[in-house]
Amino acid sequence: MEQQKVEPVPRTEDALNPPSQRVVVLRRVAGPLLSVGMLVLALWGLRQLARHVTYHEIREYVAGVSRARLLLAIVLTMLGFGAMSLYDRFGLKSIGRSLPWQRVTLISFISYAFSNAVGMSFLVSGSIRYRFYLQNGLSTAEIAKLVLYCTLSFWLGLLALTGATLLVEPLPAGLQASDWLIQASDWRIPLAIVLAAVPLAWILGGFIRKPIRLWRWRVLLPRPASALRQVLVGALDWWLAAAVMYVLMPDSLHASFGHFLAIFVIAQIVGLISHVPGGLGVFETVMLAGFHATNDQHLAAPILGALAMFRVVYYLMPLCAATMLVLQREARGFRKQSLWSPWFTGLLPSFFAGLTLVSGAVLLFSGATRALPDRMAILRDALPLSVLEVSHFMASVIGMLLLILARGLQRRLDVAYWVTLVLLVAGAVFSLLKGIDYEEASLLALLAMALAPAHRLFYRRASLLSTNFSVGWIVAILAVFGCATWLVMFSYKHVDYSSSLWWEFSFHEGGAPRALRALVGAAAAGLLFAFASLIKPQRLRRAPPSETELERALPLIRNFHSAQAHLALMGDKRLLFDADGKAFLMYDTEGRSWVTMGDPVGEDEDARRELVWSFLEQCERAGGWPVFYQVSPDDLDMYLEVGMNLLKIGEEARVRLEAFNLDGKSKKTLRGTINKLGRDGLRLEIVPADEVAPLLPRLKEISDAWLRDKNAREKRFSLGAFDPRYLVRTPMALVWQGERIVAFANLFLTATKEEASLDLMRFVPEGPAGIMDFLFVELMQWAKQQGYRWFNLGMAPLAGLTSRRQAPLWNRFGALVFGRGERFYNFQGLQRYKDKFDPEWEPRYMAVPGGIALPMILANVASLISGGLTGVVRR
Numbered sequence: 001m002e003q004q005k006v007e008p009v010p011r012t013e014d015a016l017n018p019p020s021q022r023v024v025v026l027r028r029v030a031g032p033l034l035s036v037g038m039l040v041l042a043l044w045g046l047r048q049l050a051r052h053v054t055y056h057e058i059r060e061y062v063a064g065v066s067r068a069r070l071l072l073a074i075v076l077t078m079l080g081f082g083a084m085s086l087y088d089r090f091g092l093k094s095i096g097r098s099l100p101w102q103r104v105t106l107i108s109f110i111s112y113a114f115s116n117a118v119g120m121s122f123l124v125s126g127s128i129r130y131r132f133y134l135q136n137g138l139s140t141a142e143i144a145k146l147v148l149y150c151t152l153s154f155w156l157g158l159l160a161l162t163g164a165t166l167l168v169e170p171l172p173a174g175l176q177a178s179d180w181l182i183q184a185s186d187w188r189i190p191l192a193i194v195l196a197a198v199p200l201a202w203i204l205g206g207f208i209r210k211p212i213r214l215w216r217w218r219v220l221l222p223r224p225a226s227a228l229r230q231v232l233v234g235a236l237d238w239w240l241a242a243a244v245m246y247v248l249m250p251d252s253l254h255a256s257f258g259h260f261l262a263i264f265v266i267a268q269i270v271g272l273i274s275h276v277p278g279g280l281g282v283f284e285t286v287m288l289a290g291f292h293a294t295n296d297q298h299l300a301a302p303i304l305g306a307l308a309m310f311r312v313v314y315y316l317m318p319l320c321a322a323t324m325l326v327l328q329r330e331a332r333g334f335r336k337q338s339l340w341s342p343w344f345t346g347l348l349p350s351f352f353a354g355l356t357l358v359s360g361a362v363l364l365f366s367g368a369t370r371a372l373p374d375r376m377a378i379l380r381d382a383l384p385l386s387v388l389e390v391s392h393f394m395a396s397v398i399g400m401l402l403l404i405l406a407r408g409l410q411r412r413l414d415v416a417y418w419v420t421l422v423l424l425v426a427g428a429v430f431s432l433l434k435g436i437d438y439e440e441a442s443l444l445a446l447l448a449m450a451l452a453p454a455h456r457l458f459y460r461r462a463s464l465l466s467t468n469f470s471v472g473w474i475v476a477i478l479a480v481f482g483c484a485t486w487l488v489m490f491s492y493k494h495v496d497y498s499s500s501l502w503w504e505f506s507f508h509e510g511g512a513p514r515a516l517r518a519l520v521g522a523a524a525a526g527l528l529f530a531f532a533s534l535i536k537p538q539r540l541r542r543a544p545p546s547e548t549e550l551e552r553a554l555p556l557i558r559n560f561h562s563a564q565a566h567l568a569l570m571g572d573k574r575l576l577f578d579a580d581g582k583a584f585l586m587y588d589t590e591g592r593s594w595v596t597m598g599d600p601v602g603e604d605e606d607a608r609r610e611l612v613w614s615f616l617e618q619c620e621r622a623g624g625w626p627v628f629y630q631v632s633p634d635d636l637d638m639y640l641e642v643g644m645n646l647l648k649i650g651e652e653a654r655v656r657l658e659a660f661n662l663d664g665k666s667k668k669t670l671r672g673t674i675n676k677l678g679r680d681g682l683r684l685e686i687v688p689a690d691e692v693a694p695l696l697p698r699l700k701e702i703s704d705a706w707l708r709d710k711n712a713r714e715k716r717f718s719l720g721a722f723d724p725r726y727l728v729r730t731p732m733a734l735v736w737q738g739e740r741i742v743a744f745a746n747l748f749l750t751a752t753k754e755e756a757s758l759d760l761m762r763f764v765p766e767g768p769a770g771i772m773d774f775l776f777v778e779l780m781q782w783a784k785q786q787g788y789r790w791f792n793l794g795m796a797p798l799a800g801l802t803s804r805r806q807a808p809l810w811n812r813f814g815a816l817v818f819g820r821g822e823r824f825y826n827f828q829g830l831q832r833y834k835d836k837f838d839p840e841w842e843p844r845y846m847a848v849p850g851g852i853a854l855p856m857i858l859a860n861v862a863s864l865i866s867g868g869l870t871g872v873v874r875r
Helices: 012-016 021-049 055-064 067-094 101-118 121-135 140-168 184-207 224-248 257-274 282-290 297-335 343-368 373-382 385-410 414-435 438-457 471-491 499-503 511-534 547-559 563-570 605-622 633-640 665-679 693-710 771-785 809-820 827-835 854-866
Strands: 005-008 212-214 217-220 574-577 584-590 593-597 625-631 645-656 682-687 732-737 740-749 755-763 790-797 840-848
Touching (some): 067 101, 067 297, 121 140, 343 511, 385 414, 547 563, 593 605, 605 633, 625 633, 665 771, 682 771, 693 732, 693 740, 732 771, 755 771
Antiparallel strands (some): 005 217, 574 584, 682 732, 740 755
């Protein structure tokens, strides 16, 4: 099966001219601010269009919809999600992969349930698919092609259905809210032709069997049959979505399905283009305008009621079902290892955060609308008025706090977990006391019950006030609060505002005053939290470590299982400790990249995980890119759970000392070299750290001669340099020939005897051949006698990367450099040299943020290690 390929045309000027900080900031905030602007505009337009409609009329229509219609809408929704699964099934077929259809259907349902409700389908659905399909053996490149296939099918189907419908179905003369807009009949046919031409061109383009260049991309279009299938699946998906809405529409609409379908797809396109989550407000505004319901109170109220039911049936119900399905799968994963574990363990905090955000919105929206009269009559006879007023006020305040706490849950904060649990229970109680709202009380109680046994997922002890709230998250909170404000204005627009409203307390006429007070209370809670966060800033330290900090780090370094932690003693990297001083990480900056060297150092796992989160959040606050360089496989889950992507950068060679010897035919050459040098008078001496200082002048001469001979300069970051302050902190291995030192290396030795290694190794250029072999072998034999388990020979960059066709693009590029990059670095020679000691190779990775910043990050890391851009192209 042919697959569509999209490859970027490289542009070197992009890497040489990175955008300025101001441009980067504008890009980060422009999208969310545009979404908020569109939401505000849509809510204003919706309020203008529905100015004659009351909340009571909408609720009355919803209550009057028959069960048969509701059941039919649910069945059509299920068929719609079944059609959506065809995106993935055909997409997998297009890239030559196959998975069980039950698994594909489940992945598709979960991804679309969330993306339909949250919006930004490409990002949300794409990220969920990435996590799922990665667990099912697909490579990053294959997942990217699959997501692109599904997204194209989604849009091609929508455009085809819209174009075809407009061609055959005449619209009323005024799809408009005001007379100044142009008549729809004037542009219906041209618009239909333009929309239909896009999917038609996609299908016909399949006859061209060579890549087409579109701006910076080369695109190989799929064959016509495959393209036609994409378009038909997308059109079927949207047709079923329209059918769900049509079933719920009032009989008084008097519109054929074709007429309704034309307006529905146009409203959906406008809602998608707006980037407002779920097209909230935008979709409703276009639907009202399309059916001329702006001045018809008897038509506008039923349409708004149908729209509300459509969102519940098509968005909210699948979202709840997907969430419960995820929770059920995770609960089963606690008992036995399954397909979904351990990934869902890392995903659950985000699920709980999303449900908490929804629960907070429900409380705010409930506080902004009128309570049911019959329920209020029951409360009037059972409760004092003061209890009702306090409950209504507190429910809205809790709603705002849940919006804030959702971010803390996403960041796995322990304090957010406990406070959320308490507020969910309190919110359920207040929901019952303010209006017997057992529906929302049940939602809150169920979420609390699901959250209660998941405490182990929220292990971070950091303060909620120090949590970084991204622009998108702030926009989401403001959008929910803005919708609540709009609901207050809409629900009580018949009430004339006066200052006395704030002080009215009544069972009968107290709805508007209660809603206003609750809205102000929620706003006050949000502003107080924002103010408290602003007065407690945390900045990432950018100063080199002091002697006190190095002394503080030394016990953690010596007791860590990896000897490479001794690189912190170089003093060229900043140190970031956790709050209790149980772990630290070392990092440096280059451009916008904030790069750590290795994994967090320390034996306390909770402290090490907290450091990863703290570093990530502080980098976000500083506008930098967090990068974790040369991390081990044992700790990859720490980086995956914070949303980082992993790139394999090479393999580290470790010799198991218990099995190390020079016996056997394979060691004949090495054994001969060592014996010869021993007869020539070479011997090894280990000098303690406190005796190194007097030797430094002699060692400096050897180091300078070695650098001149190699035409090299000192590296940094991942390697040590000849710095007296650094060298006096570690033991030194000396190779003597008579009374002359001919080679030296400083040693990394762990106190637990887990691992020994060396860093800076220099020898005289005129020394005997094989002196490096002698140093390594003698050191390994010495370490074996001292009881060390491993000897670390360091990493071979880009080793172990595959260039197979199915391999990720980074792996193929790395394999290419490894095979042909000897001009810049002795990649293959270094691996071959370490291989003769029979090491065990273990992969090493770099954790990087997603997005298009990867080329700049790679350039920054290379510059950091090489001591500048010129060092990148020098040995």
